[in-house]
Amino acid sequence: xxxxxxxxxxxxxxxxxxxxxxxxxxxxxxxxxxxxxxxxxxxxxxxxxxxxxxxxxxxxxxxxxxxxxxxxxxxxxxxxxxxxxxxxxxxxxxxxxxxxxxxxxxxxxxxxxxxxxxxxxxxxxxxxxxxxxxxxx
Amino acid sequence: xxxxxxxxxxxxxxxxxxxxxxxxxxxxxxxxxxxxxxxxxxxxxxxxxxxxxxxxxxxxxxxxxxxxxxxxxxxxxxxxxxxxxxxxxxxxxxxxxxxxxxxxxxxxxxxxxxxxxxxxxxxxxxxxxxxxxxxxx
Amino acid sequence: xxxxxxxxxxxxxxxxxxxxxxxxxxxxxxxxxxxxxxxxxxxxxxxxxxxxxxxxxxxxxxxxxxxxxxxxxxxxxxxxxxxxxxxxxxxxxxxxxxxxxxxxxxxxxxxxxxxxxxxxxxxxxxxxxxxxxxxxx
Numbered sequence: 001x002x003x004x005x006x007x008x009x010x011x012x013x014x015x016x017x018x019x020x021x022x023x024x025x026x027x028x029x030x031x032x033x034x035x036x037x038x039x040x041x042x043x044x045x046x047x048x049x050x051x052x053x054x055x056x057x058x059x060x061x062x063x064x065x066x067x068x069x070x071x072x073x074x075x076x077x078x079x080x081x082x083x084x085x086x087x088x089x090x091x092x093x094x095x096x097x098x099x100x101x102x103x104x105x106x107x108x109x110x111x112x113x114x115x116x117x118x119x120x121x122x123x124x125x126x127x128x129x130x131x132x133x134x135x136x137x
Numbered sequence: 138x139x140x141x142x143x144x145x146x147x148x149x150x151x152x153x154x155x156x157x158x159x160x161x162x163x164x165x166x167x168x169x170x171x172x173x174x175x176x177x178x179x180x181x182x183x184x185x186x187x188x189x190x191x192x193x194x195x196x197x198x199x200x201x202x203x204x205x206x207x208x209x210x211x212x213x214x215x216x217x218x219x220x221x222x223x224x225x226x227x228x229x230x231x232x233x234x235x236x237x238x239x240x241x242x243x244x245x246x247x248x249x250x251x252x253x254x255x256x257x258x259x260x261x262x263x264x265x266x267x268x269x270x271x272x273x274x
Numbered sequence: 275x276x277x278x279x280x281x282x283x284x285x286x287x288x289x290x291x292x293x294x295x296x297x298x299x300x301x302x303x304x305x306x307x308x309x310x311x312x313x314x315x316x317x318x319x320x321x322x323x324x325x326x327x328x329x330x331x332x333x334x335x336x337x338x339x340x341x342x343x344x345x346x347x348x349x350x351x352x353x354x355x356x357x358x359x360x361x362x363x364x365x366x367x368x369x370x371x372x373x374x375x376x377x378x379x380x381x382x383x384x385x386x387x388x389x390x391x392x393x394x395x396x397x398x399x400x401x402x403x404x405x406x407x408x409x410x411x
Contacts, residue, residue: 003141004277006148011280014353018365070408072384074350074367076211079151091155093211095234095242097369097384099408105369105381107242110209110234134207134236140278143285213348216288228292230348232371232379244379247346247371271344271373 005088006080009117012124013092017073025057032126033118040131042109069098071108088117088124094131110134142225143217146254149261150229154210162194169263170255177268179246206235208245225254225261231268247271279362280354283391286398287366291347299331306400307392314405316383343372345382362391362398368405384408 012031019028029050032038038047038056047056064071074095081089092115096108112132117124149168156165166187169175175184175193184193201208211232218226229252233245249269254261286305293302303324306312312321312330321330338345348369355363366389370382386406391398 001141001145001148002277003139003144003281004275006144007140007277007280008275010147010284011275011353014351014366017351017367018353070384072367072386072408074369076213076350077151077154079148079155092151093154093209095211097381099384101409103409105384105408107234107244107381110207110236110242112209134209134242135238135240138278138282138285140276140281143281144277147284213350214288214291216285216292229288230291230346232348244371244381247344247373247379249346271346271379272375272377 001080001083005083008122009080009083009088009090009124010078012117012126013075013078013090017075020057020060021070021072023061025054025061028057029054032129033120036126037128038126038131039129040111041133041136042111042131064098067098069100072097072099075113086119087127088119090115090117138217138220142220145259146217146220146225146227146261147215149254149263150212150215150227154212157194157197158207158209160198162191162198165194166191169266170257173263174265175263175268176266177248178270178273179248179268201235204235206237209234209236212250223256224264225256227252227254275354275357279357282396283354283357283362283364283398284352286391286400287349287352287364291349294331294334295344295346297335299328299335302331303328306403307394310400311402312400312405313403314385315407315410316385316405338372341372343374346371346373349387360393361401362393364389364391 016031032053034050047053074097075092077093079091092113094111094113097105098108099105114130115126116128118127153168169190171187184190211234212229214230216228229250231248231250234242235245236242251267252263253265255264290305306327308324321327348371349366351367353365366387368385368387371379372382373379388404389400390402392401
C-alpha cells in the first residue's frame with residue numbers, strides 16, 4: 001500500500017477533528033463528498049449532503065458551548081482496509097472527550113468509525129461514515 | 138527512514154486492535170510470527186506461539202462479554218525506534234478502554250508496548266511484545 | 275504533501291512523549307531548536323532554550339514521582355497544516371494521563387498543541403510550541 005496515500009488519509013482524519021472542534025462547520029462539511037452521508041446512532045437520522053452536514057457540525061459546537069464544555073474528537077487506530085485509485089475503506093476509533101472550564105475531562109463516548117472515502121484530486125473525501133457506539137447493545 | 142515502511146507499521150498497530158476488539162482472535166494471532174511472544178504483567182505467564190495467542194485473544198473477548206463491557210485497545214504514540222530490511226523496534230502507548238452498555242467509558246489500564254517486529258513480505262509481524270503497566274511499581 | 279516528510283513529523287511527536295515520560299529530559303529538550311520556545315497556560319512563563327527546556331522536563335518527571343503517579347503524554351490527531359523545505363506548521367491533541375500505582379488512570383488534562391517546526395537534516399525540531407488547555411476559558 002502506498003505510504004503517501006495512507007499518510008494523506010491520516011491527514012484527513014486529523015484535520016476533520018480540528019475543523020469540527022474549532023467550530024469550522026463549513027470546513028468539516030467540505031471533507032465529505034457533496035452527497036456524503038453520516039450515519040450515527042447518537043442522532044435520530046442520517047445526515048446527508050453538505051448543507052445538512054454543516055448544520056450538524058454547527059449544532060455540535062452550539063451544544064458543547066451551551067453545556068459549558070470543550071469537546072474534542074480524539075481519533076486513533078486509523079486503519080486503511082483497502083485502497084485503490086478511486087476509493088478507500090477505513091476504520092478508526094473515536095473518543096469524544098469533554099472538558100469543563102476549571103473542571104475535569106471525561107470520555108463522553110467511545111465509538112468506532114467505518115468510512116468509505118473517495119479520491120478528490122490529491123486528497124480524500126468521506127462518501128459515507130457509519131459510527132458505532134460502544135454503549136449501545 | 139522510509140515513509141512507506143513506517144506507514145506499514147502504523148497499519149499493523151491499527152489493525153491489531155480492530156482484530157482483537159472485534160473478536161477475530163485468529164486474525165490477531167496471525168499478526169505475530171509463528172513463534173511470536175507476548176509478555177505482560179497483566180497475565181501470569183508469557184503467551185508464545187499462534188495457538189496460545191489465539192486462545193489468549195479469545196479469552197480476552199470472552200472476559201469482556203462476561204463483564205458486560207466493550208473493550209478497545211486504543212494505540213497511540215507509535216514510535217519506530219529502528220528499522221532495517223528485516224527487523225524493526227517499536228514503542229507505543231496502549232489505553233485499554235472499557236464501556237458498559239448504557240453506561241460510561243473508563244480507562245481500564247494504561248500501558249506501554251515495546252515490540253520487536255520482523256518483516257513478512259510487504260508486511261510486518263510481532264516477534265516479541267513486552268507490555269509494561271503504569272499501575273505496577 | 276510528501277508522505278515521508280509527514281511520517282517523519284509523526285515520528286517526532288511519538289518520540290517526544292516517550293522521551294519526557296521515560297525521564298529523558300535532555301533528549302526531550304534536544305527535540306527543540308537551540309532557541310526553541312514552549313508556551314503553555316499550565317506554567318507561569320514561557321520556557322525558552324535547551325537548558326531551561328531540559329530543567330522543565332526534569333521538573334515534570336520529579337513532580338509525577340512526588341505525586342506517586344506515572345504520567346503519559348498521549349498525542350493524537352497530528353495534523354500537518356503546512357510543509358515546505360524548511361518549515362512546518364502542525365496541530366495536535368495532547369491528553370496528559372496519570373496513573374497511580376495499584377490505582378486507576380485518569381485524564382489529567384486535555385490540551386491542543388500548535389507548533390512551528392523547522393527542518394534539521396532529515397529530521398524536524400520544534401521552534402515554538404503553543405499549548406492551549408481546554409479547562410481554561
